[in-house]
Every structure is written in structure tokens, then in C-alpha cells.
Amino acid sequence: MNEHEKYFLSPARQLTDAEKELVWKKPLSHKVSEAEQRISEEVCRNWNRGEMKIATILLEGDAGSGKTQLAKALSANFGLPYTKVTCFADMDKSDIIGAILPVISSERLERMEPADRNALKALYESDRFHSATEILMDVMGITQETASIKMKQLLKLAVENTGSDAIEYRFYPSEIVRAYQKGYLLEIQEPNVIRDAAVLMALNSALEPDGSINLPTEMVRRHPDFIAVITTNRSYAGSRPLNEALRDRVQHAEKMDLPTKDIMIERAMSKTGYRDEKVLDVLADIIIVLDKTTRANAIKGVAGMRSYFYWTDAIASGASAKGSLYHKVIYKITTDSEEINLLEEALKNDGLLASLEEVLKDVKKNEIVTMQSKSEHGER
Numbered sequence: 001m002n003e004h005e006k007y008f009l010s011p012a013r014q015l016t017d018a019e020k021e022l023v024w025k026k027p028l029s030h031k032v033s034e035a036e037q038r039i040s041e042e043v044c045r046n047w048n049r050g051e052m053k054i055a056t057i058l059l060e061g062d063a064g065s066g067k068t069q070l071a072k073a074l075s076a077n078f079g080l081p082y083t084k085v086t087c088f089a090d091m092d093k094s095d096i097i098g099a100i101l102p103v104i105s106s107e108r109l110e111r112m113e114p115a116d117r118n119a120l121k122a123l124y125e126s127d128r129f130h131s132a133t134e135i136l137m138d139v140m141g142i143t144q145e146t147a148s149i150k151m152k153q154l155l156k157l158a159v160e161n162t163g164s165d166a167i168e169y170r171f172y173p174s175e176i177v178r179a180y181q182k183g184y185l186l187e188i189q190e191p192n193v194i195r196d197a198a199v200l201m202a203l204n205s206a207l208e209p210d211g212s213i214n215l216p217t218e219m220v221r222r223h224p225d226f227i228a229v230i231t232t233n234r235s236y237a238g239s240r241p242l243n244e245a246l247r248d249r250v251q252h253a254e255k256m257d258l259p260t261k262d263i264m265i266e267r268a269m270s271k272t273g274y275r276d277e278k279v280l281d282v283l284a285d286i287i288i289v290l291d292k293t294t295r296a297n298a299i300k301g302v303a304g305m306r307s308y309f310y311w312t313d314a315i316a317s318g319a320s321a322k323g324s325l326y327h328k329v330i331y332k333i334t335t336d337s338e339e340i341n342l343l344e345e346a347l348k349n350d351g352l353l354a355s356l357e358e359v360l361k362d363v364k365k366n367e368i369v370t371m372q373s374k375s376e377h378g379e380r
């Protein structure tokens with residue numbers, strides 16, 4: 001057995017080529033976290049223990065803490081295809097289950113707007129491997145949410161255009177049903193935003209351990225390899241918390257915070273290629289203080305890993321550290337003057353802006369020295 005197959009859940013399982021493509025391949029920049037190790041071991045340990053099997057996992061915490069990448073890493077570790085669904089407020093039942101589309105005649109199809117015609121054709125001609133939203137995202141270059149709205153428009157249009165023809169209907173399963181039936185690892189992003197209680201219930205019952213889903217055309221059974229990873233930002237005052245029933249389904253949960261400073265630096269290095277540890281260290285300290293300050297003062301925005309990466313990248317390409325602090329970090333948290341004052345105070349009290357100027361002065365000096373020595377050697 002190869003080391004990377006250590007956690008394969010169904011080693012004997014044969015994936016199709018298209019499915020193999022969906023199994024995440026870890027990039028070189030990927031660093032294995034404690035959470036990744038813990039979940040992989042737990043799931044493996046319990047995989048053949050009947051009711052103790054762990055197949056619904058919750059990753060809850062800070063934006064940018066690595067929830068999505070962890071879900072993908074689990075796909076790689078378990079050897080399961082990775083798919084995802086991004087939830088949105090107005091999701092309805094067809095987004096959970098799928099939609100029935102009438103197949104309209106080619107004469108009627110020819111009389112439609114080109115965009116609609118092409119979209120419908122793509123759906124009719126699809127290989128049934130991809131879900132309807134995926135097909136639309138692909139042919140129209142749109143997001144999952146827009147594709148879901150588009151699908152509803154097309155459905156209406158197709159129904160209006162059936163006329164009195166004898167009609168064939170085709171069922172297009174959702175991404176959720178596809179993962180459920182074929183045994184994929186499905187990341188369910190932000191299900192807390194869903195407004196309709198009936199939709200939440202449908203999602204909840206799709207996560208039942210030994211369940212089945214009743215489709216208009218057939219009943220599909222849950223594939224034994226189906227794993228759902230719910231990823232969600234921690235709720236703050238004013239946001240909708242994760243539905244209790246869904247929470248209750250979960251068999252393993254991880255609290256995902258801003259990583260430790262060492263890991264922040266390591267990830268920023270591998271992502272941006274910037275190597276100055278002294279600078280990276282101060283930038284990380286600043287992000288950490290801002291993160292604490294936003295929480296302590298109930299400021300809604302986040303200072304997280306993404307800001308850290310973009311800020312580092314800006315500095316690496318020569319931007320002023322102070323100026324880019326505002327554009328890459330602070331204004332992303334808030335543009336409210338009082339809140340900005342609080343953040344600035346916190347940085348001043350910790351002496352961090354001064355340390356930043358110090359380390360950057362050193363960097364400048366070093367650069368000048370290298371440039372001089374290069375020019376002395378006739379380089380440019």
C-alpha cells in the first residue's frame with residue numbers, strides 16, 4: 001500500500017476516469033494540519049463499525065482558516081471524488097433534490113432565444129454524469145447560485161413550450177443527490193444561510209445514515225462511501241446559526257480558528273513565495289491583534305488568512321506596508337471610522353506599527369546592499 005493510500009476507505013473500489021479527476025490532488029503547498037490527521041484517523045477507525053461510522057463532519061470557524069482545503073484534503077486521503085454545493089438564502093427543494101425538465105421538440109427549440117436554446121440543448125445532450133447546475137455553470141460561465149436560478153427559468157420556459165406535443169420528461173439530479181448516490185465526498189458550504197425550513201429538513205434527511213431519497217423517477221439509496229462535510233463560518237451576533245437538527249446529525253466537529261503563527265507564516269511563504277521571516281512575523285502579529293480586537297469589540301469583519309496572504313503579496317511586490325495595511329486588511333474588516341480607530345489603537349498599544357517600520361527598513365537596506373553588490377559584478 002502506498003503511503004498516500006493509508007486512509008483509503010474502500011481500497012477495492014473502482015472509480016471511473018471522470019471520477020478519478022474529481023479526487024483532489026494535494027498541491028505541494030498543502031500542509032497537513034492536526035485536524036486533518038485527527039479526522040482521517042477517526043473516520044478510518046470507525047468506517048466498518050456500523051452505527052459508529054462517521055460520515056457527517058462539521059468544520060466551523062473563521063473565514064480563511066482552511067475549511068474548504070481540509071474538506072478537499074479528506075477527499076485525497078479517503079480516495080473519494082470531491083464535489084461541493086454552495087448554499088444560498090433562497091434555495092428551494094429542487095436545489096436539494098433536482099429538477100424534472102420536459103424535453104421539447106427541436107422545431108420549438110429552434111424558435112427560442114439562442115442563449116436559452118443552447119442551455120437547453122446542453123442539458124438534453126448531457127452525459128448524465130454532471131448535475132444540471134454544473135452543466136449550466138459550464139456552458140454559461142456562471143456561478144452555482146445563478147445556475148440554479150437559470151435552471152428554474154429554463155424549466156418554466158420548457159414547460160410553456162411543450163404545447164400539445166406528447167412529451168418526454170427527464171430528471172436532473174442535484175449535486176447533492178449525485179454525491180449521495182455515487183459515493184462522493186460532498187462539501188456543503190454555509191447551510192446556515194438557507195431560509196426555508198422545509199429545505200433544511202430535506203437536506204437534513206438526505207444526511208440520515210441509512211437513508212434513501214425519493215425522486216420523482218426513482219428511489220436512490222445512499223452509497224456507503226457518501227461523506228458530507230459541512231463548512232460554515234462561526235455565527236456572530238446578527239447572523240443565522242447553523243440549524244439545530246443539522247448540527248445534531250454531525251458525528252465529528254472541528255473548531256477552525258486562525259492557525260498558529262508558525263503555520264500562518266509557513267502557508268504564506270508557500271503561497272506567495274515571499275521569504276523574509278522577520279517581516280512575515282510582524283505581519284502575522286498584526287493580523288492576530290486585529291483578529292482579537294475585532295472579536296473583543298464585536299466588529300463584524302474578519303482579519304484572517306486571506307488578508308494576510310494578499311497583504312504579504314502586496315508588500316513582496318514593493319507596495320508600502322502602511323498603505324497596503326489599509327487596502328488589504330483594515331478596510332476589508334470595516335470602513336467605519338470609530339471601528340478603524342479601535343483597530344489603530346490596538347496596533348499602536350502593541351507597538352506593532354513601529355516594529356513593522358523597523359523590519360521593513362532592514363529589508364530596504366539589504367536590498368540596496370544586494371543591488372550595489374550586483375552592479376559591482378556587472379549585473380543589473
Ligand SMILES: Nc1ncnc2c1ncn2[C@@H]1O[C@H](COP(=O)(O)OP(=O)(O)O)[C@@H](O)[C@H]1O
Nearest residue numbers: 029030031032063064065066067068069267305
Ligand atoms: N493545509 C493547508 N496548507 C496550505 N495552505 C492552506 C491550507 N489550508 C488552507 N490553506 C490556504 O488558506 C486559504 C484559505 O483556505 P480555505 O480552505 O479556502 O479557507 P475557508 O474555507 O476556511 O474560508 C487558501 O488560499 C488555502 O490555499
Ligand SMILES: [Mg+2]
Nearest residue numbers: 067068069231
Ligand atoms: Mg471555504
